């Protein structure tokens with residue numbers, strides 16, 4: 001079953017948004033999992049529902065999910081992790097750390113000598129973060145001291161998922177001693193468990209079964225063959241692992257959101273107040289409708305990114321970064337609403353909505369904070385532009401959609417039985433086109449007005465990234481609905497069209513708000529308030545006269 005039929009989806013679908021280009025013509029096909037493929041995972045899903053008392057690595061072992069999954073497509077893997085995230089976010093986190101930041105890095109960057117560590121019973125952990133800010137890898141203190149033909153590793157790592165169970169650690173270390181101001185050349189090593197590797201559990205309120213630990217390395221000896229990738233260029237390997245992890249984290253967060261939605265519907269169906277089901281109150285119905293449409297929209301992006309990865313065989317860090325950022329933003333809204341709809345029950349019981357909210361927020365930190373990811377996405381999307389320097393001539397903005405029934409886009413869409421002026425029903429094609437052009441304009445304006453300083457302009461990164469992620473989700477919804485309409489007709493796709501309609505209306509408002517922020521420019525005001533806040537140190541307004 002082809003993932004994206006005949007490659008009509010352009011590889012640069014999401015990258016083009018930043019240039020103001022909407023490259024869709026109605027021929028794109030949304031990736032679907034075939035029933036036979038899904039059946040291959042059914043035994044795992046059945047077992048997953050049973051092994052509820054286990055979590056993290058122990059649950060992965062019980063489900064036989066520690067082994068390599070070489071024959072699994074990205075889309076199927078995303079589906080698997082979505083289910084893990086719904087059942088238990090700790091297990092999803094352990095899976096991601098073990099596979100994306102462990103197994104995959106060793107398989108892709110490890111020397112032939114260390115490939116045997118990929119045996120089925122190995123458990124991998126990824127150790128980069130230290131007591132210093134995790135967002136700033138240049139502050140890594142862990143030191144790989146050259147000795148003979150190898151290295152001795154000294155240092156202490158924090159927040160190592162699977163740390164309590166790991167047989168092997170991917171460790172990011174400097175290979176020159178730390179000196180004030182010097183930027184380390186980082187190298188990644190595979191370090192096996194040994195008496196020189198000491199683990200201590202991290203006391204945390206979230207993701208309790210994921211075996212998060214502090215790991216101290218007291219001179220663990222590794223040969224030079226333990227280096228992953230090139231000496232002094234460990235960041236390349238690390239970034240590729242984080243990019244892998246980002247798609248899976250998005251899938252796990254989507255799964256947690258779907259589960260929160262289902263639990264909420266179950267509860268609202270049972271609960272009665274003032275003589276009628278709570279779910280019948282209009283303000284509850286409003287929230288339920290938004291919950292469903294937002295969750296559907298997020299899943300649409302995550303599966304599309306996985307399908308594009310399968311179809312083109314390569315991972316685009318921008319697509320994955322956008323998916324992870326969208327997962328964080330949308331799940332925050334969804335899980336906040338599901339907590340509210342549960343009333344006090346959100347805070348009592350075994351697995352509460354409140355706990356699911358906290359677990360999901362924590363999942364969205366494994367690969368770095370959202371704030372850092374916003375800048376990453378924008379700098380990645382403008383990499384080619386920035387190479388040309390501030391004077392670079394930007395590609396011309398595309399002309400607006402041709403009006404009337406004769407336009408190319410309209411013709412294509414109408415030949416595919418969807419509305420010629422709106423594209424797939426419920427998806428507001430024209431608004432998407434106009435807002436995409438506006439995003440291109442905004443990127444162009446920010447880039448030309450800040451020049452080389454653009455890389456430092458986090459205020460602009462934030463607005464651009466948040467507008468772009470909404471447009472990326474919107475575009476995915478459009479392609480999914482368009483495919484569904486062709487598969488089962490407009491009548492058959494009615495529920496999906498309704499969900500799309502609600503999501504795209506909300507997305508339009510959110511995107512416009514980001515653009516307003518960019519043009520109103522209250523950044524100086526915010527900077528001033530924040531600077532004074534640090535000087536004050538405490539809350540500055542008192543009512544004592």
Ligand SMILES: Cc1cc2nc3c(=O)[nH]c(=O)nc-3n(C[C@H](O)[C@H](O)[C@H](O)COP(=O)(O)OP(=O)(O)OC[C@H]3O[C@@H](n4cnc5c(N)ncnc54)[C@H](O)[C@@H]3O)c2cc1C
Nearest residue numbers: 126127128129133134135159160161362365366368369371
């Ligand atoms: C559940 C969980 C599992 C984890 N598992 C692992 C693991 O297996 N291996 C591992 O190595 N690490 C792991 N981590 C650590 C994670 O990678 C870090 O928490 C993350 O990189 C952020 O670092 P920090 O917590 O030190 O925050 P800090 O770097 O101290 O950041 C604090 C705040 O400052 C902001 N900030 C910092 N720098 C910038 C900047 N340049 N621009 C804008 N804002 C900025 C951040 O956005 C954030 O809001 C895990 C974390 C969690 C919560």
